[in-house]
Amino acid sequence: MESLITYQDGKFGHLHKTLGLVSLVHFALQFGNFFKFGAMYFDNRTWMFLVFHLLLSWSSIIFHLPAIRSVHAPMIWPEFRAHSILFATRSIAAMALTLNEVSSPWTRFANVLMTMALADLATMYYKVTVTTMRDMPFPDWVTQTTRDRINLYYSVSQVLATGILLFTPSMERALFILFPIQIAAFLMTLVRKQIISPLSWHVLYAGALGLNYLHSLLALDNLPVGFYLACLLFCVMRFRYRWNKYVLWTLIGLAQGMVQNEFVQSMVKQSAGWTFTLSSYANAPTAPVCLTCS
Numbered sequence: 001m002e003s004l005i006t007y008q009d010g011k012f013g014h015l016h017k018t019l020g021l022v023s024l025v026h027f028a029l030q031f032g033n034f035f036k037f038g039a040m041y042f043d044n045r046t047w048m049f050l051v052f053h054l055l056l057s058w059s060s061i062i063f064h065l066p067a068i069r070s071v072h073a074p075m076i077w078p079e080f081r082a083h084s085i086l087f088a089t090r091s092i093a094a095m096a097l098t099l100n101e102v103s104s105p106w107t108r109f110a111n112v113l114m115t116m117a118l119a120d121l122a123t124m125y126y127k128v129t130v131t132t133m134r135d136m137p138f139p140d141w142v143t144q145t146t147r148d149r150i151n152l153y154y155s156v157s158q159v160l161a162t163g164i165l166l167f168t169p170s171m172e173r174a175l176f177i178l179f180p181i182q183i184a185a186f187l188m189t190l191v192r193k194q195i196i197s198p199l200s201w202h203v204l205y206a207g208a209l210g211l212n213y214l215h216s217l218l219a220l221d222n223l224p225v226g227f228y229l230a231c232l233l234f235c236v237m238r239f240r241y242r243w244n245k246y247v248l249w250t251l252i253g254l255a256q257g258m259v260q261n262e263f264v265q266s267m268v269k270q271s272a273g274w275t276f277t278l279s280s281y282a283n284a285p286t287a288p289v290c291l292t293c294s
Helices: 015-037 046-062 078-099 105-125 144-167 171-192 198-218 225-240 245-259 262-283
Strands: none
Touching: 015 046, 015 171, 015 198, 046 078, 046 171, 078 105, 078 144, 078 171, 105 144, 105 245, 144 171, 144 198, 144 225, 144 245, 171 198, 225 245
């Protein structure tokens, strides 16, 4: 593992490597808590670990990267690093909103949309014309059909991750979403150092994404029905009909915000109450009329 020790990180006291080790231990402990006890454990020390995760992503800027993306293997390039930093920050910001008790449909919507815009600005800055994940290199023997299916899995997983951060304040789900983002960059470093193969990168990254599906099956809290409908709508309209992602997420975010708005909910409850009252009045038995009474 000596090949993982770099001169650039050494100039900063091996800060990045230390943060990476602490973050991996934190992931392991929290995932262990979930799979053993059914829930993660968050307390007043959680802020410290969030800072470690945040610094891990942002400290990656100390490393010099090739300007041109490798076409032979998954390796870090400048645009990917920018996206990794931004989307990791998105998950950490989502957890911070919950810790501060200010997580609402509107703050989560702002977090999601702002990250999306900054990621696109990074792509424009680096003048990249290919996509980050769908154009990830595969071994030559992998067929195009298999590549398309794997890329669809990656794309759908990204949509679900965005939907989760939009629809729920769950810190557990945000941490599970953070894991594949940060582990992907580490795995790319292992590919560059020839510690793992390009195929191993895809297998391990797909497995990291798969933990989110496993969590959803085992989690005690259920995602709202609106989440599944919104993600299905997005996938159909985006992947099949090529609708603009900003239009779709804005419509979904506004709809979700309105549905969870306290004023709207109170009006719905009042409306339901009025409907019940009127229905009860209309169905109430009418007193018989006495024709002989005077």
